[in-house]
Amino acid sequence: MDVIDDDGNLFGTVNVVDALVVLVVLAVGVAGAAFVFADEPAPEPEPETDTTYATLDMGTQPAYIVDAINEGDTFSPDDTSSITITDVHLTPRDDGIGVTLRVELQGEANGDAISYADAPPRLGRTLAIETSQYEVSGQIRDTGDDDALAGDIQQVIVRDTLDAETATAVTPGDEIRLAGRTVATVEDVVTYATNNTDRTSVLVETNVSAHNENDQARFGGVPLQRGQPITLPADKYTIDGQIERVNGDLQLGGTSTREVTLRMTEVREDTAEAIEPGMTEGPTGDPVAEVTTVDTEPSLIIATGEDGSVNVVDHPINRDVTITADIQVRDTPTGVQFKGEPLRGGTTITLDLGTRVIEAEVVSVA
Numbered sequence: 001m002d003v004i005d006d007d008g009n010l011f012g013t014v015n016v017v018d019a020l021v022v023l024v025v026l027a028v029g030v031a032g033a034a035f036v037f038a039d040e041p042a043p044e045p046e047p048e049t050d051t052t053y054a055t056l057d058m059g060t061q062p063a064y065i066v067d068a069i070n071e072g073d074t075f076s077p078d079d080t081s082s083i084t085i086t087d088v089h090l091t092p093r094d095d096g097i098g099v100t101l102r103v104e105l106q107g108e109a110n111g112d113a114i115s116y117a118d119a120p121p122r123l124g125r126t127l128a129i130e131t132s133q134y135e136v137s138g139q140i141r142d143t144g145d146d147d148a149l150a151g152d153i154q155q156v157i158v159r160d161t162l163d164a165e166t167a168t169a170v171t172p173g174d175e176i177r178l179a180g181r182t183v184a185t186v187e188d189v190v191t192y193a194t195n196n197t198d199r200t201s202v203l204v205e206t207n208v209s210a211h212n213e214n215d216q217a218r219f220g221g222v223p224l225q226r227g228q229p230i231t232l233p234a235d236k237y238t239i240d241g242q243i244e245r246v247n248g249d250l251q252l253g254g255t256s257t258r259e260v261t262l263r264m265t266e267v268r269e270d271t272a273e274a275i276e277p278g279m280t281e282g283p284t285g286d287p288v289a290e291v292t293t294v295d296t297e298p299s300l301i302i303a304t305g306e307d308g309s310v311n312v313v314d315h316p317i318n319r320d321v322t323i324t325a326d327i328q329v330r331d332t333p334t335g336v337q338f339k340g341e342p343l344r345g346g347t348t349i350t351l352d353l354g355t356r357v358i359e360a361e362v363v364s365v366a
Contacts, residue, residue, distance in 0.1 A: 047080055047108045047109075048108070048109040049080060049106055049107060049108055049109060049114070050106070050107070050108075050109040050114045051104055051105060051106045051107075051114070052104075052105050052113075052114055052121065052143055052144075052145070053086070053102060053103065053104055053105070053143065053144055053145060053146060053147055054102070054103055054105055054121050054127075054140045054141075054142065054143045054144075055100065055101070055102055055103075055140070055141045055142040055143075055149060055211075055213070056100070056101045056102075056103055056127060056138035056139065056140060056141070057099075057100055057138050057139050057141050058098075058099035058100065058101060058136050058137070058138035059098070059099070059138060060093050060094050060095070060096035060097065060098055060099075061096060061097055061098075061099050061136065062096055062097075063096070063097060063178075063179060065134050065136065066090065066097045066099060066178065066179040067179050067180075068131075068133040068134045069085065069088060069099065069101075069134065069136070069179075070085065070088065071085050071086060071087060071088060072084065072085065073085045073129065073131055074131075075128070075129045075130050075131060077116075077117040077128070078117055078118070080107060080108045080115075081105075081106060081107045081108075081115075081116045081117045082105075082106045083103050083104070083105055083106075083116075083127060083129060084103060084104045084106075085101055085102075085103055085129070086102050086103060086104050086147040086148065087101065087102035087147065087148045087149045088100075088101060088102075088181075089101070089102075089149050089151070089209070089211050090178040090179060090181055090183055091178070091183055091209075091219050091220040091221065092176070092178065092183070092220050092231040092232065092233050093220050093221045093231075094221075097178050097179065098220060098221050099136075099138075100141075100149065100211055101129075101138065102146075102147060102148055102149045103127075103129075104147060105121055107121075121140055121143060122140065123140050123141065123142070123143070124139055124140060125139065125140050126138065126139050126140075127139075127140065141213055142213060142214070149211045149212075150211065150212040151209070151210050151211035151212050151217065152210065152217075153207050153208070153209060153210070154207070154208050154210040154217050154219070154224055154246065154247065155187070155205065155206070155207055155208075155246070155247050155248065156205075156206055156208055156219075156224060156230070156243050156244075156245070156246050156247075157203060157204070157205055157206075157243070157244040157245040157246075157248060157250065157340075158203070158204045158206055158230055158232065158239055158241045158242070158243060158244065159201070159202070159203055159204075159241050159242055159244045159340065160201075160202050160204070160239050160240060160241030160242075161194060161199050161200065161201050161202070161241075162199070162200055162202055162237065162239075163198060163199060163200070164197070164198055164199065164200045166236075166237045167191050167200035167202050168191075169236045169237050170186065170189045170191075170202055170204060170234075170237060170239070171186065171189065172186055172187055172188055172189060173185070173186065174186040174234050174235075175234070176206075176232050176233060176234055182209075183208065183209050184206050184207065184208040184209065184219075184232055185206065185207045186204055186205070186206055186232075186234075187205045187206060187207055188204075188205035188250045189202065189203070189204055189205070190202070190203045190250055190339075190340070191203075192339040192340070192350070193281065193350055193351070193352030193357055194350055194357075195350050195357055195358075195359045196357075197352075197357055201339065202239070202241075203244065203250060203339075203340045204232070204239055204241075205250045206232060206239075208224070208230075210224055217246075224243065224246050225243065225246065226243055226244065226245060226246065227242055227243065228242065228243045229241070229242055229243075230242065230243055244340065250340075255328055255329065255330050255331070256328075256329060256331055256336075257326050257327065257328055257329070258326070258327055258329050258336060258343075258365050258366055259292075259324060259325075259326055259327075259365075259366040260324070260325055260326075260327045260343070260362060260364070260365050260366070261322065261323070261324055261362070261363040261364045261366075262322070262323040262324075262325060262349070262360035262361065262362060262363060263320070263321070263322055263323075263360060263361050263363050264320065264321040264323070264358065264359075264360045264361070265299060265320045265321075266299045266315070266318040266319075266320065267318065267319055267320075267321060268317060268318065268319070269317055269318070269319050271319075271356065271358075272296045272319035272321045273296070274355060274356050275291065275294050275321060275323065275353070275356060275358065276291065276294060277291050277292055277293055277294055278290070278291065279291045279353040279354065279355075279356075280353070280354075281351050281352045281353060281354075282328075286328075287328070288327070288328050288339075289325050289326070289327045289328065289351050290325060290326045291323055291324075291325050291353070292324045292325060292326055293323070293324040294321065294322075294323055294324075295321070295322040295323075296319050296320070296321050296322075297319065297320055298314035298315055298318070298319055298320070299314070299315040299318040299319055299320050300312050300313070300314065300315065300320075301313060301314075301315045321360075322363075323360060325351070327343070329343055329365075336365065343362060343365055344362065344365060345362055345363060345364055345365070346361065346362065347361070347362050348360065348361050348362070349362060
């Protein structure tokens with residue numbers, strides 16, 4: 001193909017194919033320049049995030065795991081979600097340590113709620129926390145706006161029966177500590193004899209660090225209610241008893257002395273003869289109980305005579321014993337109590353009289 005300039009002169013000859021290539025290159029260059037100088041699309045906006053707080057029940061964990069769990073520990077399951085521990089609550093539970101956490105959850109805003117790891121933080125949902133030191137998971141028990149676990153110090157009276165030597169180790173001021181945290185403190189202790197000289201009944205007034213769940217104070221995985229089991233592992237002993245009273249102390253009500261009539265039936269003659277007026281339980285100057293009178297008579301049995309007759313006769317060995325004692329009781333709104341138990345006709349009490357420990361039925365309380 002001939003190429004002529006603007007004056008009509010022959011400029012040269014160009015192959016058609018070469019011309020087409022030149023045109024294509026020019027077109028591509030123009031298009032590339034247009035692409036380079038075109039406006040770049042705006043980046044997508046970052047998703048809006050929000051926070052809420054939740055209570056996680058982590059169940060029972062071994063001590064080495066609990067030692068590593070601390071406020072401030074954080075974990076991000078994805079780019080828009082994170083969980084941060086804001087409060088740690090420990091209690092004795094089963095054979096380990098019960099762990100309850102308050103956590104801050106950050107996630108993508110979804111109306112009035114958030115989406116944490118692609119789902120709302122519903123009650124009962126299981127969440128995991130993974131750090132370089134531990135990996136644990138627990139269920140959501142509560143949600144709200146507070147970063148700390150709701151709860152306070154609750155006073156409970158706990159009853160247990162310990163061997164006599166261990167009972168002497170229970171002392172006011174003893175602390176129950178788990179993973180370096182104090183979770184309960186012994187405030188007062190009262191010990192009583194049982195019908196087994198090797199065992200001692202113990203009432204322990206204790207302040208425990210409880211947390212509230214569904215408007216119910218809890219400790220050790222159970223509600224703080226009368227009759228619930230509770231474990232208090234101190235350094236030198238473990239109280240493993242039942243709650244007798246909540247938010248009450250051992251000094252509830254004033255003390256007084258009542259004359260109480262007691263009855264023992266079909267006891268051996270040597271035991272009956274060993275019980276004498278003047279015997280006491282407790283210090284001589286301020287006894288818990290003092291025997292004032294003792295009346296002993298043979299127990300009665302029904303015997304059949306040789307002629308077939310039925311007779312009521314004295315037992316050759318066993319005796320019935322009636323005891324009058326002055327007993328120190330505590331007056332409460334529900335009646336008098338002795339050794340933390342109601343004292344009324346038909347109940348049975350135990351007295352440690354030094355040389356003898358007796359168990360007798362209450363006949364009457366004056």
